[in-house]
Amino acid sequence: MNILNFFIIIPLLTVGGILLTKDLKQSRLVSAIGMGAQLILAFVLVYLYLSERSAGNTEPMLFMFDVVWFPSLNIHYAIGVDGISVAMIALTGLVVFAGIFASWKMEYLPREFFISLIILATGVFGFFISIDLFTMFLFYELAVIPMYILIGIWGSGPKEYSAMKLTLMLMAGSALLLVGLLGIYFFSAPDGNPLTFNIMEISKVVIPIEIQRFLFPFTFIGFGILGALFPFHTWSPDGHASAPTAVSMLHAGVLMKLGGYGAFRVAIFLMPEAAHEQAWIFLILTSISVVYGAFSAIVQKDLKYINAYSSVSHCGLVLFAVLMMNQTAMNGAIIQMISHGLMTALFFALIGMIYGRTHTRMINEMGGLMKVIPFLGVVYVIAGLASLGLPGFSGFVAEMTIFVGAFQHVDVFHRVITIIAASSIVITAVYILRVVGILLLGPIKNDHFLHLDDAKWYERISTITLVLAITAIGTAPWWLSNMINYSLAPIVERLSAIQITGLF
Amino acid sequence: MNFSDILIMRHELMLTVLALVVLIIDLNLHNRDKHLIIPITLALFFIHTVVGFMPSQPGILFGGMYRTNALLLMMKNILNVGVLIILLQSVTWLKKEENREKISEYFILLFTTLIGMNFMISSGDFLMFYLGLELATIPIAALAAYTHHQTKSAEAGIKLILSSALSSGILLFGISLIYGATGSIYFDSVMQHYANTPMQVLAFIFFFTGMAFKLSLVPFHLWTADVYEGAPINVTSYLSVISKGAAAFILIILMFTVFNTIAPIYNHMLYLIAVLTMTIGNLFALRQKNMKRFLAFSSIAQAGFILLGILGGNTMGMTSVIYFVLVYIFSNLGAFGVVSAISTVTGKETMDDYDGLYSTNPKLSLLMMLSLFSLAGIPPVAGFFGKFFLFASAASAGYYWLVFIAVLNATISLYYYLLVVKAMFINKNEKPLAYFKSDLATRTGLVLSGLGIFVLGFWSQIYEIINSLSFGILH
């Protein structure tokens, strides 16, 4: 049995297991075991992947598994991973694992909560292992829809509104995406071969350029909406603000990465010619995302909003780098996805934990928390520093790879826009320090806060897992970077086959 | 023609016998034992459904008026399964005191319409088609008016019968012109002679409006909501699922065979009507509070999606339409089954009554949610596959913008489906509907539709069978 299938089977078994449980204690235990197994599996996969590579396996995709599903349409259940998806899978495993522990005290309808959460995770895992566009799309939608329930039932604030907005905007995104995918499918075999949804097959042919011009915006924006592309990002602040902790973690940490990953793996990889032509439009949009998100975050008062806008900014950087279409920038984009996934998950976990104690997320109602909850405070500072791109944490590696890569572009326009995007690192520092300053430092504003408890063991597991991952990438980025680079090489080769012409 | 030849009409014959048997049993039962009809009929219909799946020879009867082949059999079987589920879901309602004297009427009328649909699907000429159509429509009007004492039910009946009379009048006018133009009412010879002249386009449009009426496509849909709301819930589900499914089947057969020559014209028309139907259906569904009416409009919007498959104009299109109808039957029956179960036990039919349903009736809520997701086209339930294949077939003909509009409409539809999900799962309610346990038949019906929703999508074999059969018809 192919190892990748277990990424679908284990969550499904876990869901089955939760169905048998009766109360919170049992269901969270089952979830933790299931997702712990999933995390271990993810690391096993990383190990197997690396050993395959070092054994000299040069196939672009490893652990391929292919079953014909709908023969008449040539739809396959085709899975396989390269370094990029392996990295994303490891990220997902980490975030889901941390998410389970962050929702250790989910009193209200716990079984339903964990089931929905794990179904969401299943969708994400499935998305990352798919190399068939159909299954990819299926898993994509599967990942999106539990969000409604999760936010709607367990959320806070205007949760119905936010959940609805999020779901509908993402579904509208998938409307665009569907058009793009169908178009790719019907032009996947210009020379009379059977049509195919298989990404690797499609990448071998060149879709006619005029078709690409039509399909690329659909596909890119379709994925871009999930990746919080300006101006389609507004589901993100409301959605994140209303979502329960683990859902925010998973959503910002993993689900938004589906957008970046898809934009890269589908839109740009399969339609590079149109991507080259139209990149400048989206580069402008993404660099707006980057700067705009950061500026918006400065004046927010709700912790989750701050983080949501920060996610807009960081995810904008992912799409920005992907559009630069050279190896280094794309490598940076992938690292940024992983890094942002971990950081933002950590942030949301912490916000949830702080909220659980103070019952407010308004920063101006809090202050001096460092004194009473030092563990959470310190981890928050670490998350903040990681987020503003401090060396030693993953954010720095990602951002620097992106900036250096993007700046290697031959075109002056791209270099100028890189500088604009790079200016976000200052703005990021402003809002991160503002929050840290108001929230954690200074005198304690409210006497009720004097008796808060510091993190419980399950909260520590949740946060320490993420912190370890962030620092591991931040201090030893080479293995991740090399893993990604290896898999990027064939992709970039395809991209660079196209004559690049400067815009100005 | 000998006896064994006539057996290729197995479905129709058995149903006729079934209707007669029900009648005879009814005559021989004492008034207080009338409810015994229910299990007997269910058992008999179950046998009928199972027998229907036995392979049969393709063939032609009555000089070409009646024809049958594997694909048509499959369509009939699909309808049979749907009807079986509906019958299961109606048991509780039929057992009510007020319906005691009319139980057999319900079955007989239902079977009669099913016979009509079977004939309609198997028709080889316009005469048989017309007969089947009327046989499938007129008894439903009686069924819609089934509850004598309710004004709404009577209103539904009159609206249905008069609208359908008008529409079949127009349809007939179309047929008469077709006859005038081609000199035949047989599909095969009409197909060979059909040409793109103004008169024949006119004839086609008149004919098409009749079909559009059955499928409730905008702007020929206005009867739908009122009739659905007024009719007893199980009749509504029958109307929205079986009747519509049969109409879709015959429409796609006719479009792909008889009228294939004017496809360039009707494609434009279908495009326009598809957009209108999806959009207007959705817009009306948005603000409905009555569950039946809500599902009525949602089913109008669904009909718009079916046209996408017809627009595909190839095997894929045909397969996707049949497959979609199959999926749609199960999804809609899931939803209607829940509404019916709740309405029969509590009499509550508005969306607000569903607030907090999950806390008291979690299984019903889950089934409802899955059915609605299936209707909206959300994986992993079958509706996703159904919609995806429809869109794929439209895209195969190059209708990308139409696909885009359709998916946006699916998004809008997701909004109102989610409103129901929200009511059941999220909205707080001081006094949610009390917990109740449905009887065995209802539960079986619900479980069947729930299973269908799950199995149909992942089990690609079904799609492949339909595909190979469609391929056989079209080539």
Added chain:
Amino acid sequence: MIQNIPLSYFLVISTMMFFIGIYGFLTRRNLITMLMSVELILNSVNINFVAFNRYLYPQQLQGHFFMLIVIAVAAAEAAVAIAIIINIYRNFKSIDVENVDEMKY
């Protein structure tokens, strides 16, 4: 004798009947009258069938049979419709179509 009357006369008559029927259906308030209007439509169809058959395809009988069946179905339809109209009368105490609008929007 019939040869002196061109086909188009029949068609004009039938078309007029068709539209009169539709007009009647749209304007008459009485449900029975609306039903009668439908009969007009159906009869116009019958004329069409018979005329086409007789003039264009005299060697066959498809049109005639179609006409016969339409008449029969129309009768059945009328029967059910009138039964429902009686039901309407019981419930609404009127057979004015304007009153039958309890369900809307």
Added chain:
Amino acid sequence: MADYTYTILIPLIPLFVFLFLGLLGHKMKPFVTGLIGSTGLGISAILSYATAYRYFIGAHVAGTGYTSIKGFEVVWLHLTEKLTIHLGVLLDPISVMMLVVVTTVSWMVHIYSIGYMKGDPGFYRFFSFLSLFSFSMLGLVLATNIFQMYIFWELVGVSSFLLIGYYYEKPSAVAASKKAFIVTRFADLGFLIGILMLSFNTGTFDFQTLTDPHGPAIASAGGAAFMGMSVLTWSLIFIFVGGAGKSAMFPFHIWLPDAMEGPTPVSALIHAATMVVAGVYLVARLFPVYALGAPDALMVVAWVGGFSSILAAVIACTQTDIKRVLAFSTMSQIGYMMLALGVSGYGGEEGLGFMASNFHLFTHAMFKALLFLGAGAVIHAVHSNEISGMGNLRKHLPITHITFLIACLTIAGIPPFSAFFSKDEILVAAFHSNKLLFAIEYIVAGLTAFYMFRLYYGIFWGKNTHYHHTPHEAPKVMTIPLMVLAFGSVFAGFIPFHNLVTSDGKGFESHIDWMIAGPSVLIGVLGIVIATVMYKKENALPNKVAGTFKHLYKWAHHKFYWDEVYLFVTRKIIFRYISEPIAWFDRHVVDGTMNGIAGIIQYAAYAIKGLQSGRLQQYAFVFVSGAVVLVLIFIYLV
């Protein structure tokens, strides 16, 4: 070639100490943590001295120039085919010199802090942060490539942030740390852009390649130009922006005075001796590129340095917080160093300014750390920063008094104290380059002597202040570092820098030019005399003088309102006129559009409800019209 692999331990030991204390420190006794921190740094310091000895004397072949040696290097991150980030150890005269400076001061500060921070609840935290800083600073100093430097550049920034905000319950400390971080971060953006441009043009991050006179960097000087200056010049100016930010040069100087909110040992270590000179070190590191490839950029360095030095000196004369006076003095002295670099040429005697700058950096580290630690001892004794709360402390704090006086004499450039030599070289270099800058430096020399002695008299002489409890001398653990540094301040001037630390690695002959040194000493003495007249005994003169130069005094006292300008830019422009409108735009326009679409759909749903009127005949009418419209369209239009 000698093996220098062990040098990697110099930064790594503080790193381990940091991790150890950071993770486990809260379980240990405070004194133990202090001891661990000091010991760790001590080992690093000794290793550094050994390295310096080996590099300059032990393993050096006499008569040859000092070459740069990579003691250690690993690949950290592979970016593009050409660009790779390495982490490693680069040894050359300036880095070895900096090693000595950093480890010495840091060690002293560690020891001093054991006494100074006694009783503080966050003792272990303080020491772990100090170790983190030392690690970062050493990593910066030893960087083999510009990207490694950037990495550690950011790390020193954050350790500075953490240490300034050490008293995190004090709002002013929090604000100061935030300000320091953001201002330097902004400047770092310039640094980053500079790195990007430089690496794009040269295809390398490596210092050895970059500074090679025949390497790609200098060769690219004639490349594409933008606004009259070559891309190389622009990239070096951007890099200098980063350096100016860290070194508190105008206009990024505003964070430095506020940074004095941190504990005094921190100020001594980070904001006087080491981190703030990182900018100087950066320019010195890239000096061949500046000098040979982009003289225009070097002029910018010179003028920014010169202007900063006089600006800071003027402001320092009016401040009353002793640490702030020292902060502005630091800024002024760093301005000196920048100026020296800016006026320097490359190679041999031409590189006098380069040598002088590094020389001054070295001596400055000693005396400024001494001044700060002395001030710390004073603050420790009187629990106040304000000069008005002090006076006549010389009897209570004899050791502090003497060491402080030595430091003051040193900074005033009085021979034979060390700064006399280094400052003199700077003046010579300036004299040969630009007379105006030279004049500025003369004035600054006088002002320096004046404000330092104003401070000195204000603390140790002046009025008889009444103290709540008698101030007493600091414990040994604090005074010993003072004495060590005082020793350094006095004798560091005799180190033959012109043989050791030069722009091209080759030594040259240097001698004291009394034509320049003489007047500068006189000016210094003049400053001291004026200060003595005004501040030795309490009198009305200072107020009178302040009254005479009312406006100048007021402006200088308010630091020329630069803080207000920044506040205006951040609060008003960024917050109110950029961020808030963007946030508003996002909520109301972008999101409003999305909600608007939903609203339109809802509205449409209500608008068309009349279609479903419930009236059968209307339905029929729509039905028939639908058919008719279809007929019209498809028969007549299509």
